[in-house]
């Protein structure tokens with residue numbers, strides 16, 4: 248990987264140290280140009296006319312995403328974001344009282360809220376699979392929890408609030424063995440490591456554009472295995488997702504676009520395809536290698552600093568590095584860093600009640616690295632951290 252060239256192609260690398268890639272990574276010049284040139288075309292010739300002129304580019308996005316996750320193009324729906332992609336799958340499932348949903352401790356907050364709503368609405372039981380000693384989902388425990396009432400296994404691959412990578416493929420083996428629907432939230436993993444649906448064995452997968460894929464905001468996608476299409480009832484239908492075939496009838500689209508909405512952010516959709524192409528051409532293995540090398544190096548540096556605690560769990564780690572500094576509020580640390588031109592974010596317990604709360608953590612600082620970050624930038628982060636104190 249030619250890091251210097253990649254940085255030159257990333258305008259955001261110039262002015263700041265961007266370590267909030269798990270929030271939104273920096274777009275490349277090429278992706279930015281794809282988005283802005285389509286917006287300019289819309290302004291010039293009209294939005295509908297621009298969409299018609301860009302049909303090939305828009306359609307290419309489906310091919311690129313399908314290639315990225317090892318799916319077929321008709322198994323991809325491009326929607327507004329990862330949450331809406333996940334929702335279209337989850338709210339499309341039919342639940343009955345007594346059904347069980349198995350999930351992980353580090354589940355994303357919006358998913359947890361949706362589970363709790365399903366519990367209230369249908370009387371399903373939401374059960375958290377315990378972690379193993381490393382802090383990732385215990386596949387053994389998952390296996391022991393399976394019975395005929397388990398309707399869904401829904402797990403977050405890489406949690407927003409920590410550097411672990413849940414064992415998605417081992418979970419998939421259990422799901423397949425017992426023929427249980429498996430929904431994977433791959434929002435933080437797509438774009439930072441190989442995520443191949445057939446290897447993982449998931450039926451449904453949600454992801455976003457703006458994080459490790461480096462695409463524009465306001466887009467995301469759902470993979471829905473062909474075998475699942477007719478087993479889900481899209482929670483919303485419109486004239487794009489279905490055809491009004493007669494005064495009293497309609498027919499749902501045959502492909503995954505039944506989960507889409509007629510109105511869409513065309514420029515973003517085109518940009519998402521360009522970003523996916525870039526990730527594919529760099530190679531997801533090479534991307535993961537670069538990211539984990541940087542992240543491990545940052546963890547080592549932080550661990551060596553007195554009063555700094557690295558909070559990441561799990562056996563396999565990724566580009567998200569979480570830590571605390573004794574005596575300092577993570578929010579204040581992030582503010583101080585921002586004032587010095589270093590972007591990090593903060594994960595708070597309110598967004599991770601099954602994970603950070605039981606671990607006794609109110610919040611953690613999250614520094615999430617991408618391949619275009621450098622060791623120098625990691626040094627700058629460490630040098631800019633406040634001295635630990637023992638009072639809080």
Ligand SMILES: Cc1ncc(COP(=O)(O)O)c(C=O)c1O
Nearest residue numbers: 328329330355406407432434455
């Ligand atoms: C693990 C995980 N899932 C889902 C989401 C939601 O993504 P989006 O904001 O694109 O809906 C996030 C966002 O941070 C996330 O980290």
